Amino acid sequence: MTQVPADAANYCYRHPDRQSFVLCQRCGRTICGQCQTPAAVGVHCPECVREARASAPRVQPRVVGSIRSASRGGAPVVTYGLIGVSLLVYLAQVLTGGVVSSAFSYFAPIALTEPWRIVTSMFTHGSVLHILFNMYALYIFGAQLERTLGRARYAALYFISGLGGAAAVTLLSPATPVVGASGAIFGLMAGFFVIARSLGGSNGVQLLVLLGINLAIGFVSPNISWQAHVGGLVVGALVSFLYTKTRHRSKAGLQTAGLVAIGAVCLLIVLGRSAMYLGYP
Known part of the structure; x- marks a missing residue:
């Protein structure tokens, strides 16, 4: 069973075993590379991304979508x-x-x-x-x-x-x-x-x-x-x-x-x- 570290603010809120320096630009929670979605300014967490897509759905070209999908996977x-x-x-x-x-x-x-x-x-x-x-x-x-x-x-x-x-x-x-x-x-x-x-x-x-x-x-x-x-x-x-x-x-x-x-x-x-x-x- 994974235990939440003593200083949880330095760890991804979805993956408590992963340290990260990055905060979601909308809600301010700490997120690891796998949970980051690039935005116009900074990155967003999965929950904020879902909220944004629900309010403003759009269709992306397949190539752009593939690149962003790989990016969300945390690849450096x-x-x-x-x-x-x-x-x-x-x-x-x-x-x-x-x-x-x-x-x-x-x-x-x-x-x-x-x-x-x-x-x-x-x-x-x-x-x-x-x-x-x-x-x-x-x-x-x-x-x-x-x-x-x-x-x-x-x-x-x-x-x-x-x-x-x-x-x-x-x-x-x-x-x-x-x-x-x-x-x-x-x-x-x-x-x-x-x-x-x-x-x-x-x-x-x-x-x-x-x-x-x-x-x-x-x-x-x-x-x-x-x-x-x-x-x-x-x-x-x-x-x-x-x-x-x-x-x-x-x-x-x-x-x-x-x-x-x-x-x-x-x-x-x-x-x-x-x-x-x-x-x-």
Whole structure:
């Protein structure tokens, strides 16, 4: 027999054994990934969805209905999408003999004129081992965080962490070209730890050890950007801390403003340092 945890507010009201960070935007109850239905704003629980459909029935195209059905099943579609795009980009790197790698990599001097490289570099990798390790880590941490945070919050955490990694590279190693999703993934690791602690999880000693080992590898290996790791880690922890303090739907505006502020600071660091590097006043 399943017992309701002591702090039921952190668990799905329909599945008391599943922790979740997501609230129904209509009734405010906690719901897990399986119980979430994407709405125009946030997600809705099954009861609120039934009420809405009863009052305003509509017919959906079969393809749209199939996608939403899979989404309601709790599949980490954002994580799968990130992995899929990364694999396609790496295939393009291999087939073009380095042309894509050169066009998608990031380094500070070019950020002011080609800022999209901040994003494209997150889907570009330097070797088979590089992409395999990153995609495995993305699947392990990303799938769980996506179900816990919800797709929009999870995507924001991923990309803002990646931007934080780029900001650290810009400050500490501006002339070094970098590729890879490591900054974003370190942000996910930090987010996993912060969110787990906020939900009353374990002390996360194993995760801290894993983070320490990976950071140490970055410091001793000449081909790994430890700067991106540190930047992603710090920004990911900051974004996740913001989530823990603005969880209630009444603080949605504050949460959005906080995310914009963190992202803007990182972007200003990138563009400002790039301008200085190129000799602009």
